[in-house]
Ligand SMILES: O=C(O)COP(=O)(O)O
């Protein structure tokens with residue numbers, strides 16, 4: 001079917017059979033959850049906290065990348081020299097991960113909210129016959145409960161997390177595997193995301209890609225990312241009558 005993009009997009013429309021939708025920064029504003037779990041983890045490790053806006057720039061490449069970035073940041077702020085920083089992060093990593101997972105699961109969804117237009121926008125695409133899958137870099141143990149808590153789980157035929165495949169976005173593997181499971185061609189599968197990870201994965205998989213303008217893109221402008229379209233809300237993804 002034909003999905004139209006708003007004015008200002010690179011393409012006017014794409015012809016697709018399915019859409020793969022990202023989670024953090026695209027469907028749910030989860031920075032509050034990340035910040036709370038990190039605050040509790042850092043307290044357990046007797047390390048100083050960091051501001052939520054710093055966390056926002058570190059989200060999107062999965063848990064391991066997030067925790068390594070957080071630990072490197074707080075150690076540097078505490079005066080740790082660049083030399084030996086990686087080793088210092090490595091020494092804390094296993095404990096940090098265990099404490100973070102414990103806290104994240106306890107607070108998952110309590111400090112986060114579904115963005116305006118997500119449910120209506122995706123329901124309209126589904127009602128029009130588009131097949132939907134969710135592909136996030138968030139681990140599956142956090143993903144399923146969050147989708148259920150926010151009433152989003154019923155929208156998707158398939159849900160895959162950052163630990164579902166050997167490689168995460170921006171690698172094309174999660175998108176290609178999802179297309180394979182759905183039995184759809186990547187060129188007819190629209191990636192809907194909020195960051196360069198989603199766009200790069202889509203380009204490498206040869207999926208068309210549309211980005212939301214309200215999410216997390218490592219502190220960079222999402223308009224500067226190579227994509228086919230941009231929307232301020234998922235309700236702007238209109239299915240054309242043919
Ligand atoms: O990095 C994460 O944990 C989540 O990222 P994503 O849902 O935007 O893929």
Ligand SMILES: [Mg+2]
Pocket residue numbers: 022023024025026060193194195215216
């Ligand atoms: Mg995202």
